[in-house]
Amino acid sequence: MKGRTIVLDHIDNREAAALMVDGKLDDFLIDGDAPRLGTIYRARADRPVKGQGGMFLTTPDGPAFLRQVKGLAPGAMLLVQVTGYAEPGKALPVTDRVLFKSRFAIVTPDAPGLNISRSIRDEDERDRLLEIAHEQMGDSKYGLILRSCCAGEDAEEIAEDISAMLAQADQVLADESTEPEVMLEGDGPHVLAWREWTEPADVVTQSGGFEAHGVLDALDTARGISEPLPGGGHFYIQPTRALIAVDVNTGADTSLAAGTKANFACAKLLARALRVRGLGGQITLDLAPMPKKDRRGFESSLRAAFKADPMETTLAGWTPLGHFELQRKRGRIPLSEVLK
Structure with missing residues (x-):
């Protein structure tokens, strides 16, 4: 079977997404029990790690570890974002440079400026995208990155994506609570598939799609x-x-x-x-x-x-x-x- 097919289904009541390329499983996403990648917490600094320049943090989902921190005192509250999955028994890896990422736009509160993906080289297209970015960002102090998949896409869809990420950033950053809590849950497999697998593809959403398109057989091999x-x-x-x-x-x-x-x-x-x-x-x-x-x-x-x-x-x-x-x-x- 030639071409790209995205299959959205469930396995054992877990949300999952598969990318099939020319009949072979090219990528696979599935929900686990660990916090999702991209989850944002308001965390409390717990204790520094001498010699490593890091800090253990308290989050609602257990301990987290933040590398290369300076001037952060135990007891301080800060926003952090999950950057990966921890091995059993280890703390969640997090960063204090939070991002708000969607299919077309990435809002960067700690990095002001408007940027277009370097892979978009057509100057007319870059100018078009910069116009959209300026119009949507206005006088916002946040930064913005427009991703490579913006090339040739409808201006209204890109504008809506930017607006949604701005609203998300405003909501999270305006919260002034003083206890550890989940501020924003990371995207699940179905949203991640829409966000990251941006090349043209057929999309299958019917239940049983994994079996019909050979995903389960490919998973047996994997x-x-x-x-x-x-x-x-x-x-x-x-x-x-x-x-x-x-x-x-x-x-x-x-x-x-x-x-x-x-x-x-x-x-x-x-x-x-x-x-x-x-x-x-x-x-x-x-x-x-x-x-x-x-x-x-x-x-x-x-x-x-x-x-x-x-x-x-x-x-x-x-x-x-x-x-x-x-x-x-x-x-x-x-x-x-x-x-x-």
Whole structure:
């Protein structure tokens, strides 16, 4: 099945969304028990962490940890936003630079100025969008970013989006309560799908859509550790408490170029495999045998694949043993924790 299809459904009464590209599961979102990404709290500073420049905070959903804070005294109240998912037993990662994000617009209270996505290069289109931004923002002290999907979109829809985010920001920032509370809950999978999967696609909302479009079969594969590679090889993804280990296997191919081919194929598919599984943290690749002269090409292929991925990933480089290491933001709840 060619093309893009967004399927909105539920699994075990949990809201979920799947993006199918050419019949394969390309991305998957599902509600978990942890606070949603983007949730905004009014939190209370609890205790500083000496040597790390951080502060533990009290929120209605448990302890949170704020990095790199200065001049924040215990007992102070502040707004923070959830930036990722915490491992079991650890505090929620948060930031004090809150954003109000929708499909077209991002309102940035701490960063004034009007900005257009750099990926929009047509000067006439940039001028059109700036006019919309100026009209809607008026004399607001907040900043605004218009996202890349604004290109060619209806001016009224963009204006409505900006207005909605401004109203949301005003409501949250004007609250002067003095106790920890949830100020704004993060978006669920269905809204996130609308917000982030902006390329043209068919949208399926009927109940049972996951089964009809092959999502459940794809999830069965994603719940396992093995991913097939072209040519008969596989790579295996095994999360441990310390890191995520990825092992590349050439399978029955015994040619001299088998290792190189398997490694390059893994580089193209790894981002999708991690994304669907909701995995992040430290990642170590145990690659198939490959000449050192091919390492640069492998890195380029890996970098290109992760550039198109929404989750921030740092390519750390090669170890003395010939492994390749990555650091990936924990922005999703692991599939294994939701679907038992």
